[in-house]
Amino acid sequence: MELQPGREAAVRVPVATLWSAPEAVRPIDGAALGDTPDTAAWVAGMDRDQQVGECVLSQLLLGERVLVTELRADGWAQVVALEQPAAKLDPRGYPGWLPTAQLTAPAETDASAGPLVVDATLTALRTAPDGPVALPEVVLGTRLAPAGRTVDGWRPVHVPGRMDPLWVPEADVVPLPTERPEAKEVLAVAERLHDLVYVWGGVSSHGIDCSGLVHLAWRRYGVTLPRDADDQAEATSPLALGEERPGDLYFFARPGRRIHHIGIVSSEPQGEVRRMLHACYIQRVVIEQRLPDYREATLVAAHRV
Structure with a gap:
């Protein structure tokens, strides 16, 4: 399914940065843009002043849902981040801009399977148990949909934009709690x-x-x-x-x-x-x-x- 205004999409990269406007991005921000953003390199490359550039509004994690409100021919999508409430800005969620390449159609998953959440500070998703890395540096708090049973300490998960499951170390994820934590x-x-x-x-x-x-x-x-x-x-x-x-x-x-x-x-x-x-x-x-x-x-x- 192609992205369309008025329809939901999902983040397909480990971390997508939400921008105030496409024209607001700076030369230093290149690593955070494109099909495969390198958030670690982007952060490491900024000096003290650049760390507080108000062109950045928020960040969205892998699988996070957005509502697409506008698509531009230059590769930018105006969205509302549905999982980040911002009542004073938009009752639907946090509004801003993302590179279109960082979005995809929402993944179809088994609703009966309880979601997982990344508990490691950083982890990597692989194409097979202990196989090549497909998505590096997936961050704490990312929700993942299970895609089957654990194999040799690796858990298969559904990822938006990918036909086949990816694999995460079982030790790096836990079931998403159903009760409010202390x-x-x-x-x-x-x-x-x-x-x-x-x-x-x-x-x-x-x-x-x-x-x-x-x-x-x-x-x-x-x-x-x-x-x-x-x-x-x-x-x-x-x-x-x-x-x-x-x-x-x-x-x-x-x-x-x-x-x-x-x-x-x-x-x-x-x-x-x-x-x-x-x-x-x-x-x-x-x-x-x-x-x-x-x-x-x-x-x-x-x-x-």
Whole structure:
């Protein structure tokens, strides 16, 4: 099936970057474009300033569904990311642009087979058990549809855009949970991304931003949170400061401004001492730290998912 406006499609690459406009991409962004984006090389090639280019809106993972709203002759598709709520931008999901080559028709799978989710930070999908790599660097939180029984420690999975199943190490995937996780379990997933580089709009284990870290950690457990921090605040329940526990969320805003930052509570508050794990725009890395004075001054709320 060819891509058509008004119909759904699926991401066929490990990580697809969502852009504000085709004209907004920079020379440094070449590795993230095309049929086989190299997200790791793209992130590694950026300097500190390029890591926060606002041309990047978000990222979509292999198999993620989009609604195609426009197709351009130059190889770009305007889409709505259906699995990334963004109520203030579009009630259907997060809008933006993707290279058409990174999309395909949604895969037809057996609905009775429970989905799997990648639990490894990175894994590779192969053409056969222990065979050649077909899709490298599939990231944490990616959902995969099982395609049969395990063979010698390898699990066959359906992948959009491919007729034959690919194979993933059984140890790298787990069944997608059917029950809501405890917040501390989600915190443990986020902690595995400690020291990961900060990338504005990032939602992968190649690079990530503050709200992307929260979105991805909960996605690993099958819980869909909005993409942006202010929408995440709207979708969660406020707590009195002092009642927060590990895995809850801190929100930050300047006076009279909307929420601009989010962190995950990493330990119970001790008096006025609060700690969080977050993707830090200033240090350009995921860190766990006591809230510095400038963060305390802009802390506006604690919430629970």
